[in-house]
Amino acid sequence: MITRTLVVLAIVVLAAPPAHAQLDQLLKGLSTPSSTSGLGDAKIVSGLKEALEVGTKNAVSITGRPNGYFSNAAIKILMPEKLRTLESGLRAVGYGQEVDDFILSMNHAAEQAAPAAKQIFVDAITGMTFDDATKILHGSDTAATEYFKGKTTDKLTTAFRPTVERAMNQVGVTRQYNALVGEAKAIPFFRTESYDLNQYVVGKSLDGLFHVLGDEEGKIRTNPTARVTDLLKDVFGSAAKR
Numbered sequence: 106m107i108t109r110t111l112v113v114l115a116i117v118v119l120a121a122p123p124a125h126a127q128l129d130q131l132l133k134g135l136s137t138p139s140s141t142s143g144l145g146d147a148k149i150v151s152g153l154k155e156a157l158e159v160g161t162k163n164a165v166s167i168t169g170r171p172n173g174y175f176s177n178a179a180i181k182i183l184m185p186e187k188l189r190t191l192e193s194g195l196r197a198v199g200y201g202q203e204v205d206d207f208i209l210s211m212n213h214a215a216e217q218a219a220p221a222a223k224q225i226f227v228d229a230i231t232g233m234t235f236d237d238a239t240k241i242l243h244g245s246d247t248a249a250t251e252y253f254k255g256k257t258t259d260k261l262t263t264a265f266r267p268t269v270e271r272a273m274n275q276v277g278v279t280r281q282y283n284a285l286v287g288e289a290k291a292i293p294f295f296r297t298e299s300y301d302l303n304q305y306v307v308g309k310s311l312d313g314l315f316h317v318l319g320d321e322e323g324k325i326r327t328n329p330t331a332r333v334t335d336l337l338k339d340v341f342g343s344a345a346k347r
Contacts, residue, residue, distance in 0.1 A: 150238045154230050157249055160321040161226035167317050168310075169219035175212035180313030182211045185305050195285055207281040211302070214272035215310035221264040222257070222314055229256040250319040258311065265307045273303065 167173055174180050184192045184204070195204050229252075241248045273279055282302055 150233065150235050153238045153242065154233060156325050157230050157233075158227070160249070160325050161230070161253070161318060162223070163321045164314060164318040165219055165223045165226070167321075168314050169216055171216065172212070173219065174215045174310075174313055175209055177313070177317075180309075180316050182208070182215055182306065182309045182313070184208060185302075191285065200285065203281065203285060207285060210273070210281055211306050211309075214269050214306055215313065217272040217275075218265045218268040218307070218310050219314060221268050222261055225257050225260050225264060226253065229253055232256075247319045247322060249322045249325075250315055253318060254315055261311055261314075262307060265310055266303065269307050269310065270303050273306065 167177075168180070174182055184207075192204055195201070233252075237252065241252055244251070279302065
């Protein structure tokens with residue numbers, strides 16, 4: 106009973122605003138054994154899973170929309186570090202617009218790949234155990250995000266790769282890159298090197314997705330509007346009313 110009480114307390118704190126008065130009320134309510142009598146382990150886990158479904162759905166929606174990467178300074182995909190010299194050289198000789206178009210195209214490719222994460226996140230949530238849920242509830246502010254990284258990174262990489270390759274061909278990333286390299290070769294004494302752009306964009310796509318997921322997790326932990334379903338209201342509200 107003590108363990109279950111602690112788990113319910115963690116769920117409430119996860120979803121509730123950081124108001125001291127409300128937290129005090131919750132602590133008083135959870136101090137009695139009867140406060141969790143209506144909540145079973147299965148219901149607690151279901152409540153957390155619904156909260157995570159909201160967070161992952163939002164993360165995919167935010168990154169997968171038009172300019173979801175490009176307009177977000179925190180996750181915008183820039184020129185690969187190894188090609189920064191190429192970028193500087195091309196901008197110096199008047200190809201700044203072409204470089205900007207190339208960067209925009211990489212971001213559009215990532216945005217097209219993002220929706221592929223939806224079902225993979227759903228599968229990870231479905232497979233979550235009570236122990237997983239407990240660790241997330243008692244973990245750091247990004248415990249859920251770290252859970253998803255561990256469970257989904259390999260699958261996301263596999264899923265994103267063909268989508269990114271196809272999108273990069275459709276939006277002209279590869280063609281633009283080859284054109285830029287061709288222009289760079291005409292610059293005296295300028296060296297160019299081959300680069301796996303697909304791998305780079307896939308990696309940055311995942312970095313951006315998990316960054317946004319971390320932001321969404323923060324909202325789930327602090328924002329009362331995370332209680333967007335009847336189950337969440339039931340799980341979180343049962344403790345708050347006592």
